[in-house]
Every structure is written in structure tokens, then in C-alpha cells.
Amino acid sequence: MALIISNAYLSQSQMTDNAQYIADYLINKGWTRNAIAGILGNMQRESTLNPGLWESLIYGNMSGGYGLVQWTPATDYTSWADARGYPWGNNTGNPAAYFNGQLECILWEVANNQQWIATSSFNFSFSAFTKSTQSPEYLAEAFMRNYERPGVLALEERRQNARYWFENLTYGSSTVIKNAVEWAVAIANDNSHGYSQDNRWGPDYDCSSLLISAWQQAGVPVKDKGASYTGNMYDAFIACGFQDVTNSVDMASGSGIIYGDVLLNHVNHTAMSIGNGRMVQASSNRGNPQTGDQDGTEIWTCGYYNYPWNCVLRYPGGSTPPTPTGVSLVRWIPG
Numbered sequence: 001m002a003l004i005i006s007n008a009y010l011s012q013s014q015m016t017d018n019a020q021y022i023a024d025y026l027i028n029k030g031w032t033r034n035a036i037a038g039i040l041g042n043m044q045r046e047s048t049l050n051p052g053l054w055e056s057l058i059y060g061n062m063s064g065g066y067g068l069v070q071w072t073p074a075t076d077y078t079s080w081a082d083a084r085g086y087p088w089g090n091n092t093g094n095p096a097a098y099f100n101g102q103l104e105c106i107l108w109e110v111a112n113n114q115q116w117i118a119t120s121s122f123n124f125s126f127s128a129f130t131k132s133t134q135s136p137e138y139l140a141e142a143f144m145r146n147y148e149r150p151g152v153l154a155l156e157e158r159r160q161n162a163r164y165w166f167e168n169l170t171y172g173s174s175t176v177i178k179n180a181v182e183w184a185v186a187i188a189n190d191n192s193h194g195y196s197q198d199n200r201w202g203p204d205y206d207c208s209s210l211l212i213s214a215w216q217q218a219g220v221p222v223k224d225k226g227a228s229y230t231g232n233m234y235d236a237f238i239a240c241g242f243q244d245v246t247n248s249v250d251m252a253s254g255s256g257i258i259y260g261d262v263l264l265n266h267v268n269h270t271a272m273s274i275g276n277g278r279m280v281q282a283s284s285n286r287g288n289p290q291t292g293d294q295d296g297t298e299i300w301t302c303g304y305y306n307y308p309w310n311c312v313l314r315y316p317g318g319s320t321p322p323t324p325t326g327v328s329l330v331r332w333i334p335g
Contacts, residue, residue, distance in 0.1 A: 003095045007059050010048040016168075018049040018099075022068075023169045025103050030219060031130045033171040033241055038129075038139025039069075039106075040169075041162025042147075045154055046070040051102050052092070060089070068102050069148065080105050119145045133221050136162035170316045171241050177260035177315055180218035184210060184272055184280045188299045194291060195282045195298035204291055205299060207270050208233060210282045211262060214272065215240075220315065230270050234311065237262065242313040249312050254304035262313040269307050277304050 002017050004010060010018070019040055026036045040049065047053040047068050054074070055064035066074035067088070081088050086101025109115045109126065116126035122142040124132075129146075132139055140162035141155060187193045187210065196204030205213065208230045216223040220240050227236035238244065242262065249256035257263070259275035271281035282299045293299055 003099060004050065005052040005092050005095055005098055006050060007052055007054055007057055008050070009053070009057075010050050015044065015049040018051075019044075019165055020169055021099055022049070022103065023165070023171060025100070026130075027171055028175055029107060029130075032133055032219075032221065033166065034133050034136055035130050035139055036171065037136035037162045037166035037169075038132075038143050040165040041136065041140035041158045041160075042143045043068045044161040044165075045158050046148065046150075051099055052089075069106070071105075077102065077105055080108070116146050117149075122146050133224055136166040176218050176220060180214045180220070180315075181260055181272065181274050181280070183217055184214040185274060185301060187214075188280050188301055191293040191296060192291075193299055194293040195284060196291070197284075199291060205282050206284065207282045210280075210299060211270055211272055215315075230264065230266060230268065233262075233264055233270060234266065234313070237313050242315050244311055245314045246311045251306045251309055251312075254306075257304065257312060258314070260315060262315075263307070263309045264311050264313060265307050266310050271307075273304070274301060278302065279304055 003021060004014055004018060022040060022043070023033075023036050026039075027033070043049050046065070047070055049068065051068050053070075054061055054066050055070060055072070058064060062074045062078070064074060065072040067077050071077035078088050081101050084101070084104075086104070087094060087098050088101065092098060110130060111127075113126065116129070118124060122145050124142075126147070129139065129142060132142075134142075137159040140158045144150065144153065144155065144158055187205065192203060194204045195206060197206050198204075200206045200209040201213065208228070212223050212227045212233065215237075222233070222236050222240050225236040225239045227233045234244075245256075245261070249261075254277060257273050259273055261273040263271045263273065263279065269281070269284075271279045273279050278301055280299075280301045283297065
């Protein structure tokens, strides 16, 4: 990933790695894809997603705006960064630390109720913004009204920017996928949980509530989006960023299915791949009336088989929380 830090306006293509880095960072801090797209839509308008940008390209103008969200005056950020050892200005030797400082400042503002002033039209906290599943356009306007409060609104531009980043970045992460899989496997390994349609949201689960709960607790709001049984899982999972990868896998053999893939029969059953040709599932034909798993196979892991499945859904990702390694600075242009 090549990050660009400069005192220059970036083109759309030049913004992409910067945008992906920001998305990776914030999704691993628990932000929703929608909220990230909303803030990116504003950052694009304010700074072209360039953390080294000074307002009107006047380098060192401390009374003007600076950075990803154009903190104004610039000292609102630079003083915060100095107190915590984060680089700014032309100190670009560690590009990850440069980005992380500005993102951590935003997270600090969230935690300390700073900069965000709720308006009557968007009457919720900064913390609530980060968890919201409202549309990217709605959240772009919320961030503009409650945080940026700009002299020039350019609202439609911010809304269009947000939609673009919502649709053109990867919003998954290995952490999210790992959490979903490990939660489901832990339920399978704990015999206090069995198969039930009467107590299907805990302590017992059926096939669909097991997977819906696994992803919901991992931070992907599939239940909030309407997933409640196999018949509506597809639409809700797609709405949360899953991709239909059915055409890239072999249902008969399981070839092409990877860790975390959701296997779905729209009418009868669903299961999740846990890698190495195995999957986790809750099985109705093994259920008992009593709470808990009576024989160890009501919720269990097993080898792959074709139920048959109608589709395979994949949460995009494989990224990890950003670290200083593997990141390069493309250029510094002081202006």
C-alpha cells in the first residue's frame, strides 16, 4: 500500500490507497462501513484524503485548516499531535504514524465528545455516528452538519463522494471474519447450546440464527438489516457488504470456498466455512427438546458437503489492522 502525504490536491486514483488505509483502520476500531464512507466523503471534499494538506496550499499557516478533516485552526490538531508524539507537517518518515495520528485524534474526539455538536436534524452523538447503519449519503450530511460545519456546504459532492467510497473499497477485515467464525465454533464446542427453533436466539440456535448471531456479534449488523431466517439472509447479508461469489466456487467439491464463507440454501439450511474443508452448522435433524446439545452434534463442525447450496456469500476482506510495516510514502510535496 502506497500512501501519499503531500501539500497538494490528489486525483481520484491517488486517493484510493489513502482511503483504503483509513477504512481498514476505522473498521478495526468498530466503525460501520456506512460511517466510514460518510467521513471519507467529507475528507475528500476537505483535503482530497491527504493528511499533509494545508488550506489553500499555504504550508505552515497555523490559522488555516490542516489535515484530513482540515482542523481549523491547524493548531487544534498539531498541538494534540505534539503532546502525543505524532508527526505532522513535513515530518513524513513514518507514513503510518502520520495517518494514525490524525485517525487517533478523531477517535479521541469521539471518546471525549469533542468537535461534534449534534443538530436538530442529526440529533445523535459522535459515538452513535460511528455505529450507524444509515445510508452513506445521510451520514455524509450528518458529519458535515455536526462536525465540519463548513463555510461552503457542497453537500451533494460530499454525498456522492460517500457513495463512491461505500461501493469501491474493501470493508472487511480478517479480524471481523475471525471473530464471526470463532464465535460460531465456540458455540458448537459448548454443549450448553443446542438446536432449537423455540429458543433460537440463545441459549440455543437454529441454523440461521447461529450464523446471523455470529456475524452480528462480530460487528456486521446483519440482524439489524433484517436477517431472521434463511429466506431473508441473502438480502440482509448483501446489504452489509457480503459478495455473492457462487460463480467462483465448485459447490460439488467445495473448491474455492474459503474461511468465513456463508453457504446458503434459501429455503432450508445454512452453514459457514471454517477452512480446511470444514464447516460449522446447527442441524435440525439432530435437535432434542431439551436445552443444550444432548449428543454433541446439534451444533457442530463437520466436513464440507453440498446441501445443496443455492449460493455462497463472502465478507470482503483479509486485511489486518494497519501497522507501520508494509507502508511506503509515495512523495512529499511541501508546496
